[in-house]
Amino acid sequence: MRSIGEMGRDSGLGVSALRFYDRAGVLVPAWVDPVTGYRWYAPEQLGEARLLARLRRSGMPLADIRLVLAGWAGGDTGLVPRLLDGHLRRLERGLAEAREELSTVRALLGHKETSMTTATAPARLTVPGDGLAAALDAVRYAAGGDPELPVLCGIHFDIEGDALHLVATDRYRMAVARTSATTTGTGGGRVQVTVPVPLADAMRALLSDDAPAVLTVDGDGVELETRGGRVAGQSLGEDFPDYRRLTRLPEGRRLALDVPALRRALGAQETEVCVLVLADEVTVGDEDGAGGRVGDRVGDRVGVNPAFLLDALAAGEELLLEYIGPKAPLVLLRPDVEDVFSLLMPVSLEP
Known part of the structure; x- marks a missing residue:
């Protein structure tokens, strides 16, 4: 049996992705410890996980991934090739459309004068x-x-x-x-x-x-x-x-950060994505987004690159985080200094 960490390392799927695919019913662990909640995978699931990782990297929709894995497990030699061919055709159509749109954009850029002022003297x-x-x-x-x-x-x-x-x-x-x-x-x-x-x-x-x-x-x-x-x-x-x-963004909800506590929590992260839970305070949740409950209210969840956030936290010991929405940049501000801030793009919490 492989732990979730071992499975992630051996298959090419991250731990957070394995958790997601478990919740989605795509790749369910062979056994879950009822006390600790730890996930364990059977040896024969490694091949399925590696196949899933390749399909994920190809950008195949989750609904099709389900059918491919079902066909793989059931020995269906007809359905899987048709699904792969259909996905490849969609990718080729999408690439052709993207090429056409980008060619139009390049033409527009070629006719647009730069707005940058060039100094005529030093x-x-x-x-x-x-x-x-x-x-x-x-x-x-x-x-x-x-x-x-x-x-x-x-x-x-x-x-x-x-x-x-x-x-x-x-x-x-x-x-x-x-x-x-x-x-x-x-x-x-x-x-x-x-x-x-x-x-x-x-x-x-x-x-x-x-x-x-x-x-x-x-x-x-x-x-x-x-x-x-x-x-x-x-x-x-x-x-x-x-x-x-x-940097012209709508106003969001501002939260004071406990910078030392966040640095400690982020320093302990071993994954490329971690979950910030934004309630009355900002905390680092686990990969399922647990934590952050304040009374009856559960905070917003947003994925971040922990290394990038650590870099931004170096700006000072007193910082504010402005949260606009799950897809908008996070803004880190210094309350004592005007016009010094960082924008950090969120990371999707889904594979």
């Missing part, structure tokens, strides 16, 4: 060193690393008026921080530049105190000078997404 920005250091620290964790999306492999500097906003995102999370600044040479306009992560890290290494730092943007060139030294390099040559549009 822009110089004087900013407190400790303020820029804090802003870099607040967003650095969210920078992407996907070579297919190089523009996200950097930190975006948005200079407008007396404010400098720093933004980073890897699509699954976004961090935004603001610091005050004094600008010259922008003509009152907005200047945006995306700094590669290695260059941003080199900038951060120069910022050790509150002494002013001077940032210069000249076309694609970026330079930071402090009394401790100077670093310069080239910006990323692609337009960064309109982060202001991405």
Whole structure:
């Protein structure tokens, strides 16, 4: 007999997926301990679980997965191939339709002028060193690393008026921080530049105190000078997404976070997805979403990547979580600092 953890490791299905398929009646354990509730699987169920994992990765609907597994178990050699062929045809039709729609989008993008303002003269920005250091620290964790999306492999500097906003995102999370600044040479306009992560890290290494730092943007060139030294390099040559549009979200329910307790609970997680239970307080539930009951009320359940949430919790010891809905980004705010926040995309709790 295999425990649920062993079954998950050997089959390629996560523990949370095995729990889901048990509740859905698709892959039911051979035995469940009536005292502990632990699930145990018979040796012959491993092949079925591996087949289920492959069907899941192919995107087959749950109703068809049921029939395939039933046919597999019953030795039906006719039904299963027809189901596989039907699913493949649906995927091919979907891909053809997606190609057509994306071709239309590419054509539309080709005719759309960029909204980014390009400075005609070098822009110089004087900013407190400790303020820029804090802003870099607040967003650095969210920078992407996907070579297919190089523009996200950097930190975006948005200079407008007396404010400098720093933004980073890897699509699954976004961090935004603001610091005050004094600008010259922008003509009152907005200047945006995306700094590669290695260059941003080199900038951060120069910022050790509150002494002013001077940032210069000249076309694609970026330079930071402090009394401790100077670093310069080239910006990323692609337009960064309109982060202001991405952060325009409806107001949600705000909950104070017990940051130390959440860090301890998240640090003990061994899965890629954990469940947050949002009631009068925010707690980490088990993979079935247990926990979080306050009186007669059960909190909302939302799946998160525990490692990503831990990164966001590094922003401070006093944080608020704004919950908009199960499919909307979670917003983590610092109540003591304006314009410093993180967005974290929820993770589906169903396979």
